[in-house]
Amino acid sequence: MFRFFETRINPYPKGEPTTPPRKLLPFLLHYSRPLLPWLLVMSVLTGVISALEITFFDYMGQLVDWMGSTGRDSFLQVHGEKLLWMGLLVVVAYPLLVLVQSLIIHQTIFGNYPMIARWLSHRYLLRQSVGFFQDEFAGRISQKVMQTALSIRETVMKLMDVFVYVVVYFVGTVVLVAQADVWLVLPLVVWLASYLVLVFHFVPRLQKVSMAQSDARAQMTGRIVDSYTNIQTIKLFAHTMREQDYARGAMDEFMVTVHAQMRLVTQLTVALHTLNAFLLASVAGVAIWAWLQASISMGAIAVAIALVMRIRSMSDWILWEVAGLFENIGTVEDGMGTLAQPLAIADAKDAKDLQVTQGEIRFEHVKFHYGREAKVIDDLSLVIKPGEKVGIVGRSGAGKSTLVNLLLRFYDVEGGRILIDGQDVAHVTQESLRRNIGMVTQDTSLLHRSIRDNIRYGRPDASEEELLEASRRAHADEFIRGLTDAKGRSGYDTQVGERGVKLSGGQRQRVAIARVLLKDAPILVLDEATSALDSEVEAAIQEQLYALMEGKTVIAIAHRLSTIAVLDRLVVMDGGRVIESGSHEELLQQDGLYAALWRRQSGGFIGVDLEDAEA
Secondary structure, three states, X not given: OHHHHHOOXXXXXXXXXXXXXXXXXXXXXXXXXXXXXXXXXHHHHHHHHXXXXXXXXXXXXXXXXXXXXXXXHHHHHHHHHHHHHHHHHHHHHHHHHHHHHHHHHHHHHHOHHHHHXXXXXXXXXXXXXXXHHHOOXXXXXXXXXXXXXXXXXXXXXXXXXXXXXXXXXXXXXXXXXXXXXXXXXXXXHHHHHHHHHHHHHHHHHHHHHHHHHHXXXXXXXXXXXXXXXXXXXXXXXXXXXXXXXXXXXXXXXXXXXXXXXXXXXXXXXXXXXXXXXXXXXXXXXXXXXXXXXXXXXXXXXXXXXXXXXXXXHHHHHHHHHHHHHHHHHHHHHHHXXXXXXXXXXXXXXXXXXXXXXXXXXXXXXXXXXXXXXXXXXXXXEEEEOOOOEEEEEOOOOOOHHHHHHHHOOOOOXXXXXXXXXXXXXXXXXXXXXXXXXXXXXXXXXXXXXXXXXXXXXXXXXXXXXXXXXXXXXXXXXXXXXXXXXXXOOEHHHOEOOOEOOOOOHHHHHHHHHHHHHHXXXXXXXXXXXXXXXXXHHXXXXXXXXXXXXXXXXXXXXXXXXXXXXXXXXXXXXXXXXXXXXXXXXXXXXXXXXXXXXXXXXXXXXXXXXXXXXXX
């Protein structure tokens, strides 16, 4: 039975995720569509159960009147059949309805609902640009996904559940009380008007505070996660106290919102209980007056007082449900700012898969500036022939890494275009573009998974033998087989820790090289690929990298000029433009910036301060 209801909804909807709407109701609907029929059934059942509860109060009033007007000897004979039907309704029908409602709420909706939102949000965010993640804390983004998903469920379910329950319950109460004595309705109407005043006074304030609290909570979490992620840097610079103060600042801001919220809570609690006390006193007073006038029965008084007591307890629940509703609305609206951002880098509507037949790369009048006033890449044109191995040289900030980021379409060019075998990278799918480019970076980041998973990330369908061969070629197999982790996993099953922190820089680099060797893409990009390796290991791996370069178009960035001097051609960049191009010997003969850099090097590295390099 449980399994049946749990499987009515697929928590992982198929189809490509689309940009969520930026307005509240469409945003809620975006994540609620698979559940709409079940939410409707839930609301209908809530209405029926509420009506039955009102009917129970009516039964109790009738029972009091029957007992007062019928003798004990004839009571069962006169009212026995009615009592039987009442009992069946209370003992059988009501629990069955509650069972079905609970199965729908807790098995069908409760768990699946936020998972649908998480699944769609996560898949959408994975398509966001690199710049999107560079502008936010990773912890903050992940909390938005988790927190907003829960708030979407709570907002919709509270909205439907509370609305139906309140309408049915209050309307039913008014009808029952009016049947006894119309004057009993007056205290209820006055109470309702006052209750609505409380709602409209406090709830918007609670919503405003909750939005501020949600943002402060995300900021606090982001700072804490940032500290844990960079714990080695914190330890290295002995800044534990500084990080405590950094987190304390966010915690203080969070506590400001907590105190503001709790002040409103205290005011609201006192006001609500005072209002409910007046309701009870006024209904009891009117009921006693009507009884003295002989215009109301004892059963009606019992029903009226019981309903008032029920409304008193419900009013507290309803108000906090409404406050919770607006608090969740605030959280959803806050999450919308992150989850509903349009994709900065999106595939064109007619985008096709990139087909690399030769590997020619053309940069035609490319311009890009990261939103700054000064251009990082300024009208750059460069042609890399099929199979050509090109080294990119230049001082820091010359635009070398930016050029590679534009090739991979981590950012879109602001002018000009980039072509691979005549295909504009802006008009092919990003997935196919990056499948055809293998890249090893200086700052290698590994996934918090096993060594095997990290290497196989280059080509998931690779065989075990292909994986081992790539590891051997990267000179990683020997150290991998000697690894173990805290849970006793060893060798290729060893977990590397977040971003690969359990490995040394050189070990991470060799795993990354093995991953690219396994990928075997037709275009290869090396951005300081061997900078973290010692000279002996670097020399051994260079042979494998040169072998890997065979038949591929290669772009290599290196500050250690000796590692790229043997390439077919060297391109010197400065100020976002190509200022020199040629082989190592040709550039030395030109006696330009490259020659100055070569002379200035000590141990094969470009100096940081190159103001005198052209002198």
